[in-house]
Amino acid sequence: MNNPPEAREHWSNSLGFILAAAGSAIGLGNIWKFPYITGENGGGAFVLVYLLCIAVIGAPVMICEFTMGRHTQRNPVGAFKCLSPRSSRLAHLIGLGILLSGIFLLCFQNWGWGVLLIAAGLLIFRYGWILAGVMGVIAGFTILSFYSVVAGWTIGYVFKAVAGQLHFAEVAVAKNHFLAFIDSPAWTISCHFIFMLLCVLIVYKGVKAGIERWSKILMPLLFLLLVVLIIRALTLPGAAAGVRFYLTPDFGKITTGSVLIALGHAFFSLSLGMGAMITYGSYMGREQNIFAATLSVVVLDTLVALMAGLAIFPAVFAQGFGPDAGPGLVFQVLPTVFNQIPLGAFWATLFFLLLLVAALTSGISLLEVVTAYFVDERGWKRHRAAVVFGLAIFFLGALCAISVADWHRLEWIHHLLTRIFGHVKDSFFDVMDNISSNWLLPLGGLFISLFVGWIWGTKKAVDEIRQGSHNFADVHLVSLLAGLKDDPSHNSELHVITLASVWGIFIRFISPVAVLIAFLHTIGWLDFRPKTPPAEPPPIEQPAEK
Numbered sequence: 001m002n003n004p005p006e007a008r009e010h011w012s013n014s015l016g017f018i019l020a021a022a023g024s025a026i027g028l029g030n031i032w033k034f035p036y037i038t039g040e041n042g043g044g045a046f047v048l049v050y051l052l053c054i055a056v057i058g059a060p061v062m063i064c065e066f067t068m069g070r071h072t073q074r075n076p077v078g079a080f081k082c083l084s085p086r087s088s089r090l091a092h093l094i095g096l097g098i099l100l101s102g103i104f105l106l107c108f109q110n111w112g113w114g115v116l117l118i119a120a121g122l123l124i125f126r127y128g129w130i131l132a133g134v135m136g137v138i139a140g141f142t143i144l145s146f147y148s149v150v151a152g153w154t155i156g157y158v159f160k161a162v163a164g165q166l167h168f169a170e171v172a173v174a175k176n177h178f179l180a181f182i183d184s185p186a187w188t189i190s191c192h193f194i195f196m197l198l199c200v201l202i203v204y205k206g207v208k209a210g211i212e213r214w215s216k217i218l219m220p221l222l223f224l225l226l227v228v229l230i231i232r233a234l235t236l237p238g239a240a241a242g243v244r245f246y247l248t249p250d251f252g253k254i255t256t257g258s259v260l261i262a263l264g265h266a267f268f269s270l271s272l273g274m275g276a277m278i279t280y281g282s283y284m285g286r287e288q289n290i291f292a293a294t295l296s297v298v299v300l301d302t303l304v305a306l307m308a309g310l311a312i313f314p315a316v317f318a319q320g321f322g323p324d325a326g327p328g329l330v331f332q333v334l335p336t337v338f339n340q341i342p343l344g345a346f347w348a349t350l351f352f353l354l355l356l357v358a359a360l361t362s363g364i365s366l367l368e369v370v371t372a373y374f375v376d377e378r379g380w381k382r383h384r385a386a387v388v389f390g391l392a393i394f395f396l397g398a399l400c401a402i403s404v405a406d407w408h409r410l411e412w413i414h415h416l417l418t419r420i421f422g423h424v425k426d427s428f429f430d431v432m433d434n435i436s437s438n439w440l441l442p443l444g445g446l447f448i449s450l451f452v453g454w455i456w457g458t459k460k461a462v463d464e465i466r467q468g469s470h471n472f473a474d475v476h477l478v479s480l481l482a483g484l485k486d487d488p489s490h491n492s493e494l495h496v497i498t499l500a501s502v503w504g505i506f507i508r509f510i511s512p513v514a515v516l517i518a519f520l521h522t523i524g525w526l527d528f529r530p531k532t533p534p535a536e537p538p539p540i541e542q543p544a545e546k
């Protein structure tokens with residue numbers, strides 16, 4: 001039972017849409033993850049590689065998602081359903097490949113993966129591209145289940161900061177405090193519940209009165225908090241070392257591994273590959289400019305990631321800490337840093353509030369994907385869908401919350417999974433993170449670009465993009481860059497190097513190949529690491545040769 005398209009709510013204007021989409025993109029990925037992976041991968045050079053991935057792969061795929069959403073006015077499953085041909089040779093080919101891999105694995109007695117791949121192959125034969133949309137809805141579930149646990153930690157830390165409990169003289173103490181906190185289920189589950197409740201309340205209210213309204217309040221707040229924190233960090237004595245580390249590229253530190261991390265993170269950070277942007281695009285009116293919206297969202301997301309680094313590294317260096325603390329950077333090093341500066345509790349409260357705001361606008365977009373599917377495709381009422389799936393995700397997330405460190409509270413699930421799949425990741429939390437970030441998002445991104453590039457076709461997509469985009473799509477790129485976009489002689493139909501044609505090439509060739517390579521690398525089928533271990537220092541006493 002499908003809702004007629006005219007019943008669909010729309011954003012009130014481009015600003016509302018851009019803030020909502022930027023709200024989805026800007027999240028824990030920008031403020032929690034980006035600084036620490038930059039710290040681990042050598043600073044400035046990594047930032048440049050990340051920017052390249054955003055421009056070359058992220059932006060083109062985002063245009064695909066917005067276009068599919070606006071054209072079909074549907075959730076991801078509905079969008080693929082609307083645009084899929086009755087039968088697709090490419091989908092059959094992919095299905096066959098997966099089926100054969102499954103049979104191959106069975107021959108090696110890898111029962112769990114073998115059966116899973118055979119089932120996936122058969123489903124692809126039956127449902128084709130629609131499965132890519134289904135994957136998006138599943139990703140909404142799995143990502144939100146662990147995302148909201150981390151968001152719950154930030155709620156806990158806001159409470160702690162307000163109560164003045166974050167007095168740590170050294171990182172080791174902060175670390176123990178953090179580990180004890182995330183391993184106390186009563187706390188983490190309550191905080192995770194509060195976060196899910198906030199998401200449900202906003203999604204329950206609908207697109208305009210809920211998501212758009214709150215994005216318009218929360219996003220400027222986020223910006224303000226960030227600017228205040230940057231000023232504080234930059235004015236600390238010794239901040240310059242952090243700025244230098246962050247902004248001076250050292251390409252010696254870039255490895256293939258870090259390029260792939262940058263690519264994977266570009267997807268996660270821009271909320272691509274799982275249909276969040278298809279869903280938000282589906283509430284977009286035809287008068288809105290897809291190119292301009294994409295540019296704004298990408299620039300805002302990147303700006304906030306860069307700004308977060310600028311708020312964190314100078315403070316970390318100024319207080320004499322190293323940048324490579326990993327995932328604990330924000331929860332362990334920062335409270336220690338704040339403890340050493342005047343009004344530390346106040347700055348800590350502001351920081352964790354910032355993190356919470358960022359997580360909230362992303363959390364609602366994840367819940368909205370699932371809600372939109374049940375509203376559009378199953379005819380549910382929005383209220384019911386938001387509450388039921390908010391609760392379902394809460395329960396799944398509760399499992400993540402109680403098994404962050406290891407499996408000891410969920411031995412039976414661990415046992416079951418190990419029997420089926422052999423080795424499994426360290427905890428249920430890791431399993432959820434791994435399934436979504438390493439599998440569902442990259443595969444989703446791959447399928448979206450293949451689908452728009454080769455199945456629906458760039459021609460039809462560009463027809464949709466043209467609406468509302470003035471002559472952006474068709475003006476010669478050189479004229480566009482030269483500021484001559486509206487000059488009559490620069491808009492002839494003879495132009496071939498246009499924004500639209502460049503986008504088409506990226507989406508048909510460059511994005512799918514890059515994403516496929518990154519995916520095969522993350523799952524371990526492609527390995528670029530040098531076969532021999534890197535040269536070790538020569539033994540001290542080497543017998544003379546010859």
Ligand code: PHE
Pocket residue numbers: 024025026027028029030143268269270271272274276362363365366
């Ligand atoms: N983009 C969000 C972040 O950076 C995470 C997210 C991923 C949100 C996928 C929605 C969909 O934190």
